[in-house]
Amino acid sequence: MQYAFQAQEAASQSASAVVRDPMISIRGLSKSYGGHKANDNISLDIFPNEVIALVGDNGAGKSTFIKMISGVIRPTSGSISIGGRKVDMTSPNDARANGIETLHQNLSLVDVFNVQENIFMGRELQRKILGMVPSLDHAEMRRRTVDLFKQLGLKTPDLNKAVRALSGGQRQAVGIARLLLENDLKLIIMDEPMAALGVEESRLVVELIMRLRERGYSVLIISHNLDHVFQVADRIAVMKNGRMIGAVERNKVEHDDVVSMIVGGRIPERLAS
Ligand SMILES: Nc1ncnc2c1ncn2[C@@H]1O[C@H](COP(=O)(O)OP(=O)(O)O)[C@@H](O)[C@H]1O
Ligand SMILES: [Mg+2]
Numbered sequence: 001m002q003y004a005f006q007a008q009e010a011a012s013q014s015a016s017a018v019v020r021d022p023m024i025s026i027r028g029l030s031k032s033y034g035g036h037k038a039n040d041n042i043s044l045d046i047f048p049n050e051v052i053a054l055v056g057d058n059g060a061g062k063s064t065f066i067k068m069i070s071g072v073i074r075p076t077s078g079s080i081s082i083g084g085r086k087v088d089m090t091s092p093n094d095a096r097a098n099g100i101e102t103l104h105q106n107l108s109l110v111d112v113f114n115v116q117e118n119i120f121m122g123r124e125l126q127r128k129i130l131g132m133v134p135s136l137d138h139a140e141m142r143r144r145t146v147d148l149f150k151q152l153g154l155k156t157p158d159l160n161k162a163v164r165a166l167s168g169g170q171r172q173a174v175g176i177a178r179l180l181l182e183n184d185l186k187l188i189i190m191d192e193p194m195a196a197l198g199v200e201e202s203r204l205v206v207e208l209i210m211r212l213r214e215r216g217y218s219v220l221i222i223s224h225n226l227d228h229v230f231q232v233a234d235r236i237a238v239m240k241n242g243r244m245i246g247a248v249e250r251n252k253v254e255h256d257d258v259v260s261m262i263v264g265g266r267i268p269e270r271l272a273s
Contacts, residue, residue: 021084023048023186023218024069024100029078031064038064040242042078046187051209051219052247053233055226056262060239062222066189069220070102071095082186099186103193107175111164116145118163119178148177153211154204168197169204176208188212190221194228206231226255240265246272 022045031039039061046052054062067073069080071089079086082098089095092102109118120141127137142159149156157170166174172193179188190209194202202225209219209232223229229236230250237247238261246267248257257268266272 020047022046023050023082025081025084026069027079027081029065029068029080030076031068031073032076037242039068039075042239042244044237044244044247046218046220048186048218049213049216050234051213051221051232052235052237053229054220054222054237054239055224055229055258056239056245059241060262061242062239063191064242065239066102066191066220066222069095069187070100070189096182097184099182099184100189101179101182101185101187102189102191103172103175103179105191105193105195107171108178109163109171109174112162114162115157115159115166115174116141118174119145119148119181121178123181144181145177148180149173151180151211151215152177152208154208167201169201169208172197172201172205173208176212185217187218187220190219192222192224194223194225202228226258229258230255238262 024046026042026044029039029042030037042061042065044052054065056062064073068075071092071094074090080089081087087094087098089098095102110121113121116138125137125140125144126134127140128134145159146156152173154173157166157173163171163174176188179185193205197205206228209221212219219232221232233250235247235249236253236258238245238258240262243265245261245265248261248267248271252271253268257271261267
């Protein structure tokens with residue numbers, strides 16, 4: 001019996017629950033605006049290779065939470081630790097230096113630039129030929145762009161096309177490929193990446209997220225679409241009225257459980273322990 005119990009316990013541990021150090025550890029994070037607590041005492045660990053979906057009604061505090069993790073706003077109180085070390089992030093650059101990148105809804109792409117121009121925007125590779133003014137190394141940027149798409153398991157789009165000519169899913173891929181150029185990237189935060197996409201295109205983004213997880217990255221994704229959430233997430237973190245109701249393992253919950261957490265603000269009794 002003892003063995004059976006242990007085996008069952010082991011089997012019930014998802015990859016995310018295996019004992020290891022979190023990539024990021026958030027403790028007691030709060031943000032007040034005047035007397036209003038946009039985030040109230042939020043704690044959450046995110047592990048390497050883990051996809052967490054953050055869900056909750058409008059005004060629940062999701063954006064406030066990710067803004068604190070991505071260095072856009074500073075917490076009123078609480079702590080964020082990365083690799084076991086407390087960090088004080090005062091800007092998105094600080095977050096970047098800590099391996100955190102945010103893919104914003106507009107993807108920060110320049111529509112009239114082509115794929116590789118977008119990917120290398122602001123960090124163009126240069127080539128110096130002896131005695132000459134440095135010039136852009138288009139060949140190398142092209143080679144690396146093809147390589148990035150290969151890493152994402154995607155067919156490389158026509159690199160000469162302006163990105164406005166690409167599909168929504170391909171544009172997401174360009175936005176993500178851009179982030180992968182960061183050396184120490186650990187956590188990718190995505191705010192409603194499928195919001196404006198059709199079924200096929202959303203599936204592509206789901207696959208992209210799977211690929212990011214396979215490559216060892218952590219992903220924190222905000223989504224209103226529970227179908228997508230159930231497709232990509234290892235754990236589902238539910239917020240309501242500025243509080244974290246709980247982060248539950250996807251394999252242990254049904255749609256209805258998550259809906260009742262969002263609406264009722266309580267973890268289903270059988271999961272609370
Ligand atoms: N800059 C701000 N100033 C005042 N109140 C804010 C600000 N940002 C967010 N809030 C409030 O904090 C709460 C949480 O907002 P938000 O984090 O945007 O929620 P969500 O992203 O889940 O919709 C809301 O009540 C919102 O009105
Ligand atoms: Mg929001």
